[in-house]
Amino acid sequence: MINLTLLGATGSIGQSTLSVVDLHPQTFNVFALSANTNWQQMLSLCEQYQPSFAVMTDEAAAEQLSQQLQNDTTVLSGAKALETIASHADTDQVMAAIVGAAGMASSLAAAKAGKRIMLANKESLVLAGDIFMQAVKDNNAELIPVDSEHSAIFQCLQGGTSGLNKIQLTASGGPFLHTPLSELTNITPDQACAHPNWSMGRKISVDSATMMNKGLEVIEAHYLFNLPAEKIDLVMHPQSIIHSSVYFDDGSTLSQMGNPDMRTVISYAMSYPQRIASGVEALDLTQNSPLEFYAPDFNKFSCLRLAFEALKQGGSAMGTINAANEVAVASFLDEKIKFLDIAKIIEKTLEDSSHFYPTCLSEVIENDQTARLIASKLTQSYV
Template identity: 55%
Template sequence: MPSENASDGIRYKVIPIMTPQVLTILGSTGSIGESTLDVVSRHPEKFRVFALAGHKQVEKLAAQCQTFHPEYAVVADAEHAARLEALLKRDGTATQVLHGAQALVDVASADEVSGVMCAIVGAVGLPSALAAAQKGKTIYLANKETLVVSGALFMETARANGAAVLPVDSEHNAVFQVLPRDYAGRLNEHGIASIILTASGGPFLTADLNTFDSITPDQAVKHPNWRMGRKISVDSATMMNKGLELIEAHWLFNCPPDKLEVVIHPQSVIHSMVRYRDGSVLAQLGNPDMRTPIAYCLGLPERIDSGVGDLDFDALSALTFQKPDFDRFPCLKLAYEAMNAGGAAPCVLNAANETAVAAFLDGQIKFTDIAKTVAHCLAQDFSDGIGDIGGLLAQDAQTRAQARAFIGTLR
């Protein structure tokens, strides 16, 4: 089994990258993927797109292929592949269409590729991200579930194969920007007291708790600050998203759980902070736009144009902060507990949450049932670790089945 401090060997040193970078973008039709392509389009001399993966959004993927001319496009299955092929043929686009999980692994690990944007939502993105790590790629990590499910395994694989792991999530990217460049997981050596992740609090920060049972999916996906997909928007509303990000930060920065903090900051201007031993706190600020962290990662060691406007300080009336309330956000408490338990608990947390959120979005359960489902699945002791991808995926599948069975009792 990988050791619990397997991330010690990851060093976030700036290495000049070949120009143009050859990119595979997994999840290109989602919000992160679209933002990535927007940044790429501003720097045609720096980037070439090798492959795009868009699951089932064939019309959007066809349009992306027409613009960026990748060698390959990947969709979920043969039916969607046939539809995409027809659209590409109509438009005279020569992109070759692939489908299925193995195709994602293939385009992530192809020899031609230098960097992989891992932006597939959920644990389904794990095998392709792990394949990129095994081939020593530069990994632009937007799929937080990869580290939640397989933190020790993934970071050890990246270290062993010389893969660079650059955090795209706005909070982790903010931390990355204000940490010393030779940080390499050495908190004490650099005088770091704690890492502070900020959270908006989502759309229900001030809502009456008595109304939570009646929250609808349409209400839950309306984030006040960020443009995101439906699943991550619900996670933001429950603050499970911040819980997953805590676990991600634990692995990315080799930071003990007791040195990770969460503070609610409704304006989403400060994206995260690092507290130092001497009393200093360094923060990264900016408009809430994912193109900023994407451009920071893609451009290293340069700062490149992201298309994001300047932060207007005159328009900021106030920046406010508060502690999270676990009565309002029980999912955040569950994530803390899973992180402290370690082992397979974070994998169980993620699988149960993904299943519950899907059921909520499908109208099968109430908003408050999401936390109940996760708590039910975490009731056992999962502190023993799982050291291989097969075991992790088996635990993931087992937990999803357990969650579905529990959801059946709630209807």
């Protein structure tokens, strides 16, 4: 039995992970689960999966869960408890699927404990890529991407990197691929969250609409595959059938295809190097043609340009744009700022922040907090 710790169990990736577990009850045991505030959903998950540990980072939610839970699951609370279950001696695999910077410390704890980390929380790499990759290396941890593009590249590189020319991430373009810039001013949160192909949490859905998600993925790819920005290309592909491609010097291009469903990516990370059933139907190319491809529009999607700028600056710049984005997206979802203000707040936060090279997690966290303060102040001026 493989003992699984699932961080972010009540989220979109968390739920898809559990649906893969349901298909393979003889292989995977749900050892620990975590959520933030949603104790009601956690209660039903604990009743169904009987994990050894359930962590609620929110203390009041942990209290509620403890009162209601009638089984042997140990309920823990607070952010430190995430690190406890991520690094627990009985944990074999850690699905790191907390949204945002809040997921960074527990991913790092899993890396330091030498676990298999199935990394959905791209923020761990965006904020602390150098520190995180070093921890993976030093502790012989196993890092498997849980992002459709990075999983595709990981799969295409199973034959090695000899003659690798560049990688190309595909981007669906989200709900506004063909919407002119002039019509993006009064976009509502519900419109921004209506992704045409993928069903995801609200924060990442807005990131897809602004294309900041793709920008963060470029940074994620830089660390995962150890490539400079110049070797990371983008192509818009609205059908999300080709998940990404790898180009070689001999003129060959390898791509990975499939229906857009994260269960394929998740099951691959859980079973690698084997493949197991995920519940996703096989692709029928006759139902998906024509496949379309376009060059990205860096003018309309200025978040994409900002992410490349931050990657080229390196160091704290990547954490700065991530923090500013989280603040701005939360304000947009609360209907306090407009859709196009998100990129403006990120750009100004980057300009107003000092730039340095963090050497430890506390410097990463300090930069994250400073950038959040700057972005929050800026947000006030757009309300």
